[in-house]
Amino acid sequence: MSTKSNILFGIYCPPHPQPLLAPELNQGYGNLRSAYDTLKTRIEESGADIILVYSTTWPSIVGHQIQAHPEPEWTHVDDDFHFLGSMPYKFKIDSDFSNEYMEAAKKRGLHSRTVAYDGFPIDTGSIVALSLLNPDNKIPACIISSNMYSNRSETIVLGKAANDALSTQGKKAVVVVVASLSNRMFTEHINPSEDRIHSPKDDEWNRKILEFFKDGRLEDLSQLSRDIHGQIRIQKVAAYKPVWWMAATMGQHNNYDGEILAYEALHGSGGAIIQLTPSDGSVGDKEFDEDDVEYYQGDRNVLGQGAL
Amino acid sequence: MEKGRIVLGCLAPHPPHLVYAENPEQNEPFSEGGWETLRWGYNKLARKLKNIDYDVMVIFTPHWATYIGTHFLGLPKFNSLSVDPIFPNIFRYKYDLTVDVELAEAMEKSASDSGIITKMMRNPDFRIDYGTITSCHMLNPDWDKPIVTISSNRNAHYYSGEVMNEQATALGEACLKAIEESGKKVVLVSSHSLSHRHFVTESPLPEDMSREHIYNHSQYVWDMKMVGMMRDGKMREVVDIMPEYTEQTIAETEAGGLTWMMAAMNFPQYPAEIYGYQSVIGTGNAIVAWDPNSETREIVL
Numbered sequence: 001m002s003t004k005s006n007i008l009f010g011i012y013c014p015p016h017p018q019p020l021l022a023p024e025l026n027q028g029y030g031n032l033r034s035a036y037d038t039l040k041t042r043i044e045e046s047g048a049d050i051i052l053v054y055s056t057t058w059p060s061i062v063g064h065q066i067q068a069h070p071e072p073e074w075t076h077v078d079d080d081f082h083f084l085g086s087m088p089y090k091f092k093i094d095s096d097f098s099n100e101y102m103e104a105a106k107k108r109g110l111h112s113r114t115v116a117y118d119g120f121p122i123d124t125g126s127i128v129a130l131s132l133l134n135p136d137n138k139i140p141a142c143i144i145s146s147n148m149y150s151n152r153s154e155t156i157v158l159g160k161a162a163n164d165a166l167s168t169q170g171k172k173a174v175v176v177v178v179a180s181l182s183n184r185m186f187t188e189h190i191n192p193s194e195d196r197i198h199s200p201k202d203d204e205w206n207r208k209i210l211e212f213f214k215d216g217r218l219e220d221l222s223q224l225s226r227d228i229h230g231q232i233r234i235q236k237v238a239a240y241k242p243v244w245w246m247a248a249t250m251g252q253h254n255n256y257d258g259e260i261l262a263y264e265a266l267h268g269s270g271g272a273i274i275q276l277t278p279s280d281g282s283v284g285d286k287e288f289d290e291d292d293v294e295y296y297q298g299d300r301n302v303l304g305q306g307a308l
Numbered sequence: 309m310e311k312g313r314i315v316l317g318c319l320a321p322h323p324p325h326l327v328y329a330e331n332p333e334q335n336e337p338f339s340e341g342g343w344e345t346l347r348w349g350y351n352k353l354a355r356k357l358k359n360i361d362y363d364v365m366v367i368f369t370p371h372w373a374t375y376i377g378t379h380f381l382g383l384p385k386f387n388s389l390s391v392d393p394i395f396p397n398i399f400r401y402k403y404d405l406t407v408d409v410e411l412a413e414a415m416e417k418s419a420s421d422s423g424i425i426t427k428m429m430r431n432p433d434f435r436i437d438y439g440t441i442t443s444c445h446m447l448n449p450d451w452d453k454p455i456v457t458i459s460s461n462r463n464a465h466y467y468s469g470e471v472m473n474e475q476a477t478a479l480g481e482a483c484l485k486a487i488e489e490s491g492k493k494v495v496l497v498s499s500h501s502l503s504h505r506h507f508v509t510e511s512p513l514p515e516d517m518s519r520e521h522i523y524n525h526s527q528y529v530w531d532m533k534m535v536g537m538m539r540d541g542k543m544r545e546v547v548d549i550m551p552e553y554t555e556q557t558i559a560e561t562e563a564g565g566l567t568w569m570m571a572a573m574n575f576p577q578y579p580a581e582i583y584g585y586q587s588v589i590g591t592g593n594a595i596v597a598w599d600p601n602s603e604t605r606e607i608v609l
Contacts (some may be wrong), residue, residue, distance in 0.1 A: 020544055058393070060393075060394060061394045061508060062394065062395070062506075062508060062509065062510045062589075063508055074403060076433075076435075077371060077435065079459070080374050080375055081429070082379075082429050082430075082434055083430075083431065087432060117396045117400060118389075118391075118400075119391045119400065120393070121391055121393050121435065123393075133344045147508065149506070150508075152549040184466070185376065186376065187377070187425065187461075188376065188377065188425045189373065189376060189377065189427065234465050234466060235465060236462075300406060
């Protein structure tokens with residue numbers, strides 16, 4: 001277990017556009033917006049060199065894609081919530097770091113590549129996070145995709161590679177993980193003023209997860225990731241990966257001060273804004289029973305072994 | 309007014325590699341070709357379409373994924389740049405397309421009246437998905453017909469493949485009703501691959517055909533089973549086994565497009581026209597057409 005960290009603090013926040021486009025429609029959306037605003041100030045005052053964004057709404061297939069366009073610019077519209085309005089953006093990306101991260105990922109056995117194309121469709125989650133947390137581009141950012149087929153070992157290694165790149169460049173980062181807690185939305189249009197978590201079960205799981213976050217038990221959450229995926233995640237991808245990446249990037253331990261700035265419903269899904277700051281204290285004494293992976297070996301070819 | 313009708317249904321896969329390989333002027337990257345089995349099949353089907361009298365192409369796309377109901381394009385013109393989020397190195401396409409808003413609204417109303425959650429998409433900044441662009445470009449490179457794009461509601465993720473089948477069937481029936489009332493002659497397009505497991509690495513030259521093959525034999529066997537049933541005109545049976553097929557092969561049929569199209573065409577019991585089957589970055593892709601006119605229906609392959 002390492003406590004050395006290039007991370008000043010970590011943020012977990014939801015991908016939905018309501019806090020950006022329509023905070024006035026529901027008090028909860030407004031609470032989320034206030035939490036973003038609070039964190040915006042804390043990031044500005046943190047002395048961070050870079051904001052590192054891992055977004056679950058940017059799926060990749062060919063390895064792990066990393067945004068490297070120095071000034072990506074477009075006007076984005078969400079597939080579901082297009083009626084809430086458009087999201088014009090222009091971000092400042094640390095291309096030098098993006099390339100470093102790609103090389104660090106390759107050194108750990110991952111297939112990785114940067115993307116730097118005019119008009120590349122940056123995802124809703126990344127746009128919401130960067131627009132609200134870093135609206136004036138005071139700090140350069142880097143955005144990392146979430147490979148739809150990757151599982152634990154690959155994601156853990158991807159997180160470690162982020163730390164490698166930060167160490168190589170001597171940069172201090174604020175990491176931002178863009179993901180819902182429970183991600184089951186209502187499948188019909190609702191009156192935003194009547195928004196709520198989709199079910200009591202989702203709400204209870206979310207609140208249990210928030211207890212872990214509040215206690216700074218990030219590595220414990222990482223170990224619980226498969227359970228979380230089975231209980232409150234729509235099975236769109238192979239696994240619930242954001243806490244794997246976050247824990248690996250932030251040091252794989254439970255030594256954090258956790259703060260829940262907001263927890264609200266976003267069209268039925270669980271939207272929480274959380275800050276985790278590295279500290280000296282530790283909570284929990286779980287026996288971690290999954291391998292700690294340093295290098296990604298690729299598929300094990302289980303199907304091919306023993307075949308006639 | 310004469311009753312509207314569906315004049316052709318097309319299973320039209322949308323790997324952007326096919327547009328890349330064609331080197332149209334709208335796409336910025338340059339290729340040395342590749343995936344000819346699919347491209348030549350598409351070329352033949354496009355020639356058939358040139359000889360069919362139709363007013364509009366209605367396309368159901370997995371790459372406009374919506375979780376809150378089914379959405380329809382609701383503005384008459386869209387022009388912009390489409391950059392593939394997965395394969396931006398091969399697909400950066402400038403599009404300029406026309407939408408038949410009247411038919412889109414009629415289908416949306418018909419679907420809504422039948423209890424389906426719907427929404428018209430009227431944001432002018434909305435970017436058209438690359439599935440729509442790839443399938444429509446390969447079927448009609450001249451872009452001289454209006455289109456309607458229907459989003460794919462992800463029932464399979466939220467519920468099950470069986471629920472997906474039921475809701476896509478209801479949507480297909482609702483769209484058929486609107487088409488008949490419109491008096492228009494319509495080509496339906498279900499835009500997707502069959503088996504859909506990708507390789508997670510890409511060769512330095514994407515069109516290097518020495519590297520292209522199906523992801524695994526299981527996917528191939530399942531795909532051939534489906535193609536065989538299509539050839540035999542057993543589309544009700546195809547839809548019946550769709551949930552298991554989709555689960556076994558991670559098939560892109562999960563989005564509901566093929567079920568939607570078959571329901572709108574009343575589950576054809578005549579042989580489909582097979583135009584080609586080939587893998588693209590490991591996925592299985594078939595180009596297939598259903599021609600209700602027995603006089604023009606062909607045995608292509």
